[in-house]
Amino acid sequence: MRLKPLKSDVIIKLSEICVGFDDEKILNNINLDIYNKSFATLLGPSGCGKTTTLRIIGGFEKPTSGHLYFEGVNITNLPPYKRNVNTVFQKYALFPHLNVYENIAFGLKIKKFSKKEISLKVGEMLELVNLVPFDKRSIDRLSGGQQQRVAIARALVNSPKVLLLDEPLGALDLKLRKDMQAELKRIQQSLEITFIYVTHDQEEALTMSDIVIVMNQGEIQQIGTPLDIYNEPENAFVADFIGESNIIDGTMKEDFLVNFLGNNFVCVDGGFSPDEPVDVVIRPEDVKVLDDTTMKLTGIVKSIIFKGVHYEMVVDSCGYSWLIHSTVPQEPGKMIGLEIAPNDIHIMRKKEG
Amino acid sequence: MNKLKVLSLPYMMWVCLFTVVPLIIVLFFALTTENGELTIMNVSGVGRYFSVIIKSILIAGVVTLASLLVAYPFSYILSQMEFKTGNFILFISLLPMWVNFLLRAYAWVTILEKNGLLNRVLGFFFSWKLDIINTKMAVAIGMVYNYLPFMVLALFSTMRKINIGMIEAAQDLGASGFGVFRKVILPLSMPGVISGVNMVFVPAVSTFIISRMLGGGSNMLIGDLIDMQFLGNIYNPHVGAAISLVLMILILLCMSLMNQFGSEDMEGKLI
Numbered sequence A: 001m002r003l004k005p006l007k008s009d010v011i012i013k014l015s016e017i018c019v020g021f022d023d024e025k026i027l028n029n030i031n032l033d034i035y036n037k038s039f040a041t042l043l044g045p046s047g048c049g050k051t052t053t054l055r056i057i058g059g060f061e062k063p064t065s066g067h068l069y070f071e072g073v074n075i076t077n078l079p080p081y082k083r084n085v086n087t088v089f090q091k092y093a094l095f096p097h098l099n100v101y102e103n104i105a106f107g108l109k110i111k112k113f114s115k116k117e118i119s120l121k122v123g124e125m126l127e128l129v130n131l132v133p134f135d136k137r138s139i140d141r142l143s144g145g146q147q148q149r150v151a152i153a154r155a156l157v158n159s160p161k162v163l164l165l166d167e168p169l170g171a172l173d174l175k176l177r178k179d180m181q182a183e184l185k186r187i188q189q190s191l192e193i194t195f196i197y198v199t200h201d202q203e204e205a206l207t208m209s210d211i212v213i214v215m216n217q218g219e220i221q222q223i224g225t226p227l228d229i230y231n232e233p234e235n236a237f238v239a240d241f242i243g244e245s246n247i248i249d250g251t252m253k254e255d256f257l258v259n260f261l262g263n264n265f266v267c268v269d270g271g272f273s274p275d276e277p278v279d280v281v282i283r284p285e286d287v288k289v290l291d292d293t294t295m296k297l298t299g300i301v302k303s304i305i306f307k308g309v310h311y312e313m314v315v316d317s318c319g320y321s322w323l324i325h326s327t328v329p330q331e332p333g334k335m336i337g338l339e340i341a342p343n344d345i346h347i348m349r350k351k352e353g
Numbered sequence B: 001m002n003k004l005k006v007l008s009l010p011y012m013m014w015v016c017l018f019t020v021v022p023l024i025i026v027l028f029f030a031l032t033t034e035n036g037e038l039t040i041m042n043v044s045g046v047g048r049y050f051s052v053i054i055k056s057i058l059i060a061g062v063v064t065l066a067s068l069l070v071a072y073p074f075s076y077i078l079s080q081m082e083f084k085t086g087n088f089i090l091f092i093s094l095l096p097m098w099v100n101f102l103l104r105a106y107a108w109v110t111i112l113e114k115n116g117l118l119n120r121v122l123g124f125f126f127s128w129k130l131d132i133i134n135t136k137m138a139v140a141i142g143m144v145y146n147y148l149p150f151m152v153l154a155l156f157s158t159m160r161k162i163n164i165g166m167i168e169a170a171q172d173l174g175a176s177g178f179g180v181f182r183k184v185i186l187p188l189s190m191p192g193v194i195s196g197v198n199m200v201f202v203p204a205v206s207t208f209i210i211s212r213m214l215g216g217g218s219n220m221l222i223g224d225l226i227d228m229q230f231l232g233n234i235y236n237p238h239v240g241a242a243i244s245l246v247l248m249i250l251i252l253l254c255m256s257l258m259n260q261f262g263s264e265d266m267e268g269k270l271i
Helices: A050-058 A098-109 A116-126 A146-157 A174-191 A202-208 A226-231 A236-241 B002-007 B007-029 B039-079 B082-097 B101-112 B117-125 B136-160 B163-171 B175-205 B209-217 B223-230 B235-262
Strands: A011-019 A025-034 A041-042 A065-070 A085-088 A162-166 A194-198 A211-216 A221-222 A245-255 A257-260 A263-266 A276-282 A285-291 A297-306 A311-318 A320-324 A335-340 A344-348
Touching: A011 A050, A011 A194, A025 A194, A025 A221, A041 A050, A041 A202, A050 A085, A050 A162, A050 A194, A050 B163, A085 B136, A098 A116, A098 A146, A098 B175, A116 A146, A146 A174, A174 A194, A174 A202, A174 B002, A174 B101, A194 A202, A194 B117, A202 A226, A202 B007, A211 A226, A211 A236, A221 A226, A221 A236, A226 A276, A236 A245, A236 A276, A236 A344, A236 B101, A245 A320, A257 A276, A285 A320, A311 A335, A344 B163, B002 B007, B007 B235, B039 B136, B039 B175, B082 B209, B101 B117, B101 B209, B136 B209, B163 B175, B175 B235, B209 B223, B223 B235
Parallel strands: A041 A194, A041 A211, A085 A162, A162 A194
Antiparallel strands: A011 A025, A011 A065, A211 A221, A245 A257, A245 A276, A257 A263, A276 A344, A285 A335, A297 A311, A297 A335, A311 A320
C-alpha cells in the first residue's frame, strides 16, 4: 500500500475555479489539490469538464474566476509557454513538417539547448518510449501507437514537473491500450513526476491512478483512491459511473435500518434524518442468488448472459430489474431468492433538485 | 473503372482541341515564315525584346512579392477567425472580382491620374501631388490589386487547415507568439505560399492592357508586345508565336525553380 503524500507536497492547487457564467457553467467551483509525484486521474462522462480542467492547468483556457497555484505560486494568468507543465494532446498534435527526432527536439530547440545536449536528451527519450530505430521517420509513416509514444516523448523531454495527458489512449485498440497503460504507469514511476490524466474510461482510471477525481456536470463528485471510489462511492452518480450498480429509491427508517422495495434491511450507514429519502446502491456482484424462495426478496430470472468469468442476470423483483453477477447459472423464468449482506448496502443522500 | 474513364472523355477532348492543338499551332507559326518555310529566325529574333522580357519578369516578381506581403497577414487573421466570420470577410474581399476586369483597371486610372481621386484627396492636405500614373509603379499597383485575390485564396485555404492543436502544442513546448509563427505556422503555410506565388506570378508575367492603361505608352510589357503582333498594326503572328513560345519556356523554368525550392520536405504533409 502506497503511503499518502504529505499535505505540503501539493504541486498543483485549483482554488474555486469557475468557467462560464451562471446560466452555462462549464466548471463550477472546482477545488482540487494534486500531490507531487502522484498519478491523478480526472474521470467523468464527456462534457463533465475534465478536459477544461486540464486545459486550465496547461494554460490553454482562462478560468472565469478562481485561482491556480503551481508549487504555491499563483500562475492563473501565466501563458502556457512559461509553465513548467507539458501536455500529451488527445490527437497527439505532432508537427507534420518535422520527423520523429525533430518533433521530440522541438521544445529543447526553443529553449536553446546545445546540439549535443539535444541529441543526448532526445536519445534518452527515444529509448524510454522504445522508438530508437524510428528517429528519422516522418510522422505520417508511424502507427497510432508509435505517434502516441512520440507525443509522450516530446512532452517528457522538457523534464516537466507535471505531465498532462488528455485521453491519450482514446484512439488505440484495446490490446495496445492495455500495453500503453502499463507503460505509462512505468514511465510515471521511473521518472517520479506528477501525471494528471483525463479519461472517460473508468477501468483505465482504476488501473493506473493513485487518486481518482470523479467529475460530472462541471463539479467534482468524489476524490479518492481507486479502492475508495469503487467500494465507497459518495453518491449515486459515482456508484453508477464506476462499475455497474443497482440504484434503488429507499427511505431511512432509523440509523442502520433502511426500507426499500417494501422491506426493511439492516445496513451499516447512519446519520440520516428519520424517513429521509435516499438512494440505495448495491453492486451486482454483492447480490447472492439462492434457491430459497422464502427470503425477503424473491424474483424471477428474466435473462442470463455468459460474460466469461461470471454470468450476468436480470432478475425482476418487487418491480425492480436487478442486475446480478453470479458464477452459478439460473434458468430464465425460475423463481429465486436474493440475499444482500448489510455492509453491501450503500446508502447515499439524494442530490437536491 | 472503365466507366469512369468514359466520363473523362469530354475533358480529354477539350484539352486536345483547345490546349494541345493550339500549342502545336503556336509551335508551327513560331518556326515558319509567311511562306510556310521552316526557320529559326522568329525565335532567335526574340532577343531584340530582351529588355521588355526582363522588365516584365521583374515587375511580375515585385507584384508577386507585394501580393504575398499584403495577403499573408490578412489571410492568417482570416483563418484564425470563426468559420462563418472568416468566410464572410473573404467573400466581401473577393467581391470586386465580380466586376469586369476592364472596369477595375479604369477605376485605377481615375484614382491615380494627375487630377484623380488620390491627388484630389492629397490636395486637401498638401501642396504637392503624386505623379504616379504612367509609371511602372502604377502598373504594379494595378496588377497587385488584380491578382491579390488569388494569393489570398491560396494562402487562406492552406492556413485554415493548420490545426489549432499544432499551435497549442508549440505553446506547450515553450514557444511564444513569434516562435509559434516561425516554427509552426510559417512552415505549415509554405504549400499555400508556393501555390499563391505561382498563381500570381504566371498571369502577372504575361499581363497586358493593365500596363497599357496605367503605364502609358512607355511601359510596354511582354504581354502587350504579343498582343501587338496579333491585333496591332505590326501584325506578325509568326513573331508573336515565337515570343509566346519563349515566354512559356521562361515561365515553366521559373515555376519549376520555385517548386524545387518548396517541395524539399513540405509536400503532402499538411494535416
